[in-house]
Amino acid sequence: MGLRMMRFIAPLLGCAALSVLAACPSLAQDKVKVRLAWVAGGVDAPIFMAASKGYFKDAGLDVDIVDGNGSTGTIQAIGSGDFDIGIAGLGALAQAQQGSGADTIIAVAGLLQKDPTAIISLKGSGITKPKDLEGKRLGTDAGNFEDGMIKAFAEANGVDMGKIEVVMINGGGDRVALLKRDVDFINGWANPDGDKVAAQAPIEPPMLFADYGVNILGSSVIVRKDYLSTHAETVKSFLVALQKGKAAAAADPDGALKVLMEARPDSDEEGIRGEIATMPKYEHTAASEGKAYGWIAKEDVDLTISLLEKYSGMKPGLTSDKIYDGSYLPAN
Structure with a gap:
């Protein structure tokens, strides 16, 4: 009698467990708020492709993508903790850090490395x-x-x-x-x-x-250092998914355009099409050519710092390790 009852109950228990997991997928998802540098454009196609293709979800991330109004605003939003991951110019980050004396934000990948x-x-x-x-x-x-x-x-x-x-x-x-x-x-x-x-x-x-001879590193993935210390795997997973999104966008630019227009239907479609076509030539410098998407050469960070100190009045003393850490990118 007891055995027959167990044979009847066990499948129900299994189904109940599966139902709970199916009904609560968010339990396995790490929510990540991402702020772009500007209104979404062709440079952001890899992020939107990663979201559309499910790469973020597969990595256990529930990513919310919000438009920005400039690198400065995004840097401030990351610094205040309103967002977890941001896209902002690395040169702008260097100037912001030296200007405020704060050492709280760092770049973990460079998306536009050759200044247009x-x-x-x-x-x-x-x-x-x-x-x-x-x-x-x-x-x-x-x-x-x-x-x-x-x-x-x-x-x-x-x-x-x-x-x-x-x-x-x-x-x-x-x-x-x-x-x-x-x-x-x-x-x-x-x-x-x-x-x-x-x-x-x-x-x-x-x-x-x-x-x-004059190159300032541009759009980069930035995070707070305290967030990085407690969410290292989240950041790594985000970058893996982002690289997959980049590969998908490169393989299917028309698909990337469609995804972006679905996400931002008020955008200038022809303008976005042109950006998707042209932005890839700005993704690497001579020093980072052949490396994975997002990898930055130390010499390019050093050049950015020296140019800003010499021509933009940025006070000296900043070192490359204070604003860039490439160890969270997948191995090249």
């Missing part, structure tokens, strides 16, 4: 090499000029800034001024800024600052 900032000029401008900038008119806004990188580009390439007429154009009107030929060149991102100009008039090949 470039000299953009119209076809026939006569600007094909750095020295050609002398005697020409630069259109820029105050913030873009004062960050010091155009000055760094000039000094690194023997260009006399005193021979360049600087025309301040606020409100993002530099592209319009260039198209109207009110200025001879602007400094912006080769993609998408250069693409937007090229859609209106032929341009010379943009001169990337990174190709001329």
